[in-house]
Each structure stands twice: as C-alpha cells, then as structure tokens.
Amino acid sequence: MANFAKPSAPRFTVEVYQNAFLPAGGRDVHAIVNVTATGGATARTPAPGGAAVVIMVDCSGSMDHPPAKLRGAVEATAAAVDTLRDGTGFAIVAGTHQAREVYPGAGRLAVADATTRAEAKEALARLTAGGGTAIGTWLGLADALLRRSPAAVRHGILLTDGRNEHEEPAALRARLEACAGRFTCDARGVGTDWEVAEVTGIARALLGTADIVADPAHLTEDFTRLMEHVMGKEVADVSLRLWTPVGAEVRYVKQVAPSVEDLTGRRTEAGPRAGDYPTGSWGDESREYHVCVRVPEGGRVGQEMLAARASLVLPGPAGSPPEVLCHGLVRAVWTDDLAASTAIDTQVAHYTGQAELARVIQQGLRARRLGDARDATAKLGRAVQLADASGNEDTAKLLAKVVDVVDAVAGTVRLKAQVADADEMALDTRSTRTVRVKRT
Numbered sequence: 001m002a003n004f005a006k007p008s009a010p011r012f013t014v015e016v017y018q019n020a021f022l023p024a025g026g027r028d029v030h031a032i033v034n035v036t037a038t039g040g041a042t043a044r045t046p047a048p049g050g051a052a053v054v055i056m057v058d059c060s061g062s063m064d065h066p067p068a069k070l071r072g073a074v075e076a077t078a079a080a081v082d083t084l085r086d087g088t089g090f091a092i093v094a095g096t097h098q099a100r101e102v103y104p105g106a107g108r109l110a111v112a113d114a115t116t117r118a119e120a121k122e123a124l125a126r127l128t129a130g131g132g133t134a135i136g137t138w139l140g141l142a143d144a145l146l147r148r149s150p151a152a153v154r155h156g157i158l159l160t161d162g163r164n165e166h167e168e169p170a171a172l173r174a175r176l177e178a179c180a181g182r183f184t185c186d187a188r189g190v191g192t193d194w195e196v197a198e199v200t201g202i203a204r205a206l207l208g209t210a211d212i213v214a215d216p217a218h219l220t221e222d223f224t225r226l227m228e229h230v231m232g233k234e235v236a237d238v239s240l241r242l243w244t245p246v247g248a249e250v251r252y253v254k255q256v257a258p259s260v261e262d263l264t265g266r267r268t269e270a271g272p273r274a275g276d277y278p279t280g281s282w283g284d285e286s287r288e289y290h291v292c293v294r295v296p297e298g299g300r301v302g303q304e305m306l307a308a309r310a311s312l313v314l315p316g317p318a319g320s321p322p323e324v325l326c327h328g329l330v331r332a333v334w335t336d337d338l339a340a341s342t343a344i345d346t347q348v349a350h351y352t353g354q355a356e357l358a359r360v361i362q363q364g365l366r367a368r369r370l371g372d373a374r375d376a377t378a379k380l381g382r383a384v385q386l387a388d389a390s391g392n393e394d395t396a397k398l399l400a401k402v403v404d405v406v407d408a409v410a411g412t413v414r415l416k417a418q419v420a421d422a423d424e425m426a427l428d429t430r431s432t433r434t435v436r437v438k439r440t
Contacts, residue, residue: 016034017034018330023335034286036285051150055090057073058190060096061129087111091145098134106147133167136172144208157186163195164198202251207281212426244307249262252290256434259432261354291308364377398426
C-alpha cells in the first residue's frame with residue numbers, strides 16, 4: 001500500500017485484497033481494490049477550485065397531476081438551495097420539451113449567498129407545470145452552464161416524473177455521451193410513471209446515483225441529503241489507472257461498493273499498457289473495485305509476477321503528467337498447492353456475490369414483467385438467498401415486498417399476486433446497491 005497527498009487535499013489510500021496463488025497454467029487474477037479518501041472537504045469547508053451545481057426540475061404537464069408533485073419539487077429545490085455553501089456557483093433549470101433557465105438567467109451561474117438564495121426561492125415559487133419531456137435538452141443546458149464555471153467540482157441534480165417522450169432515445173444517448181466527463185449527475189424519479197432504465201441510465205452515464213421518491217413529500221429530505229453529499233466533494237475527475245505488464249490484459253473493472261457499476265467499457269488509453277477508468281468526484285469516502293487481469297500463458301510453479309498496478313490519478317495542467325494520488329499492486333504466484341490455488345479471497349467472493357445479486361434481481365423482474373413466472377421465481381429466489389447470505393438487509397426487505405419468502409437460506413419463494421408499482425420500481429432502481437464485507 002502506498003499513498004501520497006498534498007497537505008490541503010484529501011489523503012487517498014489503496015488496499016488490495018486477493019488470493020495471488022494460481023495453479024500451474026492458471027491465468028485469471030481477481031482482486032478487490034479498496035480506495036479510501038480521508039481528510040477532505042466537509043459541508044463547511046470549501047473545495048479547492050470551488051463547486052458548481054445545476055438543479056434540473058421537471059415542469060412538464062404531468063407534474064401537476066397531482067399538484068403535490070410540483071409543490072414537492074419546488075420545496076425540495078428550495079431546501080437544496082439553502083444547503084448550498086457560500087461561494088458555490090448554482091443555477092436552476094425548468095425542464096419540459098425544452099430547457100429554460102429559472103435562475104439566475106442570462107446563461108450564467110449565481111454565487112450562493114443569502115441574497116441569491118432568497119432570489120432563487122422567489123423564482124422557484126413562480127414555477128408552473130406544462131409541456132412535454134425532453135431530458136437531453138435539460139442536460140444540454142446544464143452542460144452549457146457548468147462549462148462556463150471554473151469550479152473543480154461540477155454537478156447536476158435531475159428530477160423527473162415521466163418518460164422521455166418528446167425526444168428520440170438516440171438524442172438522449174448522444175447528449176449523455178457529450179456530457180460524460182464534464183459533470184456528474186444524480187437522477188431522481190418521483191411518483192411511479194417514469195422509466196427506471198432511463199433514470200438509472202442517466203446516473204450511470206454521468207457517474208451519479210439514481211433512486212425513486214415515490215411520495216413527493218419525501219423529496220425535501222432526499223434533495224437536502226443529495227446537496228450535503230455534493231458539498232462534501234473536494235476532488236473531481238479522478239481516474240483509476242491500471243497498468244499491466246507485457247502479455248497481461250485487463251478483462252474487466254467493476255465498481256462493487258457502494259454500488260455495482262461496470263467500468264470496463266469506459267477505459268481510455270493512458271500510455272503504454274495503461275488505461276484510465278473514470279471514478280468522478282470524491283469527498284471523505286471509500287469505494288471498492290473488482291479487477292480481473294489475465295496474465296500470460298506459461299506460468300511455472302514457484303514463479304511470481306506483478307499482474308497489475310492500480311493507481312488513482314488526477315489530470316495535471318496542460319502538458320504536464322497526471323498526479324498520482326496512491327497506488328497498490330496486484331500479484332500472481334503459481335503454486336502446486338491445491339488448497340492455496342483454489343481458495344477464494346473473502347473480499348472477492350463477497351463482491352462476486354453482490355454483483356450476482358444485482359444481476360438476478362434485474363433478470364427476475366424482467367421475467368416477471370414478461371409473464372415468465374417460473375424464471376422470475378428462480379431468479380428472485382436466488383436473489384433472496386444471496387441477500388440473506390451476505391447480510392444485505394436493505395435489499396432483502398425490498399425483495400420481501402415482491403415475493404413471499406418461504407426459506408431464505410434455500411432461496412425458496414413465491415411470487416406475490418399483487419405488487420405495488422413503487423415497490424417493484426424501488427427494487428429495480430436500488431438493485432445495484434451493495435453491502436460491504438465484514439472485515440476482521
């Protein structure tokens with residue numbers, strides 16, 4: 001384990017958990033890379049370079065049915081504005097089939113203080129619902145506003161209550177590709193008429209979180225918590241860099257805590273035999289990544305090699321090399337000891353199970369929607385079994401609203417005849433959340 005940090009920046013550390021032993025001829029090395037940042041920003045300590053936030057509020061016609069949705073959105077956004085730290089750049093966008101600047105206007109960001117917070121809340125109070133939904137335009141305006149800011153941490157919060165019906169799916173995908181790497185974004189669906197895949201897709205593309213707020217009365221609590229989290233960010237544009245020796249290759253990289261996100265396809269080349277995987281902005285927090293590396297053929301008993309070097313890096317000024325925040329090593333050792341080579345590291349086993357849990361929940365819900373009761377029962381039964389074995393109590397509670405659990409240990413369940421839309425959507429949206437392994 002190694003770590004480096006500027007005195008004013010968070011201190012990053014890396015720990016690697018793995019069973020380095022392979023049988024003769026074995027090639028796939030698995031490791032959990034734990035990254036922890038400490039000593040960084042808090043809600044009262046401004047981030048170096050500052051922060052900028054754009055809140056996108058759905059103001060389409062459906063937000064007035066019932067009126068509590070728009071009312072809840074306005075109150076929640078006002079609470080989020082109150083949570084902004086002095087000096088933070090911010091703007092509010094109203095989203096319909098087009099995007100409109102609510103505050104401050106003129107293509108700029110306001111600077112948070114007592115006066116601008118009060119003005120923003122006055123502007124929010126005048127919002128009305130009407131029109132359609134074209135989320136890509138909202139993101140486009142947010143991107144344009146944030147690009148004008150010199151802030152180090154650039155963030156969006158997006159709220160919608162419906163499907164993206166006034167924009168082609170390809171247009172939204174193109175907008176997400178354009179915004180990726182420019183800012184992070186948390187997405188929330190209020191009520192039950194929105195599309196889980198759209199909201200989670202936005203959050204996934206922009207390295208944010210997604211969730212359901214079924215009752216508009218709970219929006220204020222959720223938005224306040226979101227903004228507090230954003231205000232705790234201090235370092236942006238951090239990448240996980242993996243270097244592999246000649247003949248070795250990265251098979252996949254997945255964030256596995258606090259949620260499962262596959263980063264494999266997001267690799268950008270970073271020099272000979274090195275690739276960067278985006279991790280977004282960091283405050284005081286810990287995340288874990290499952291790295292699988294395929295080493296060269298021909299490993300002999302007793303031979304040892306460096307399979308990969310994992311580093312956290314920040315881009316340097318133009319023309320200068322990136323700053324290495326910390327690094328850790330992934331090893332491979334060939335042995336003829338069967339017990340050593342077949343043992344699975346506790347961390348690897350745990351997070352492999354958590355990734356399977358997320359996958360079988362999504363497969364089970366898909367089968368249920370298609371009317372395949374047999375497959376849905378099998379997949380959701382396996383999910384109950386995995387949740388019970390790993391101690392993932394939150395997911396177990398969500399599953400219990402969709403199936404009747406007969407035997408959690410064996411994974412024996414019965415599909416419920418009637419399931420509330422909000423309960424199914426909550427399970428779907430939160431299926432990728434994981435619990436950490438209990439370390440001794």
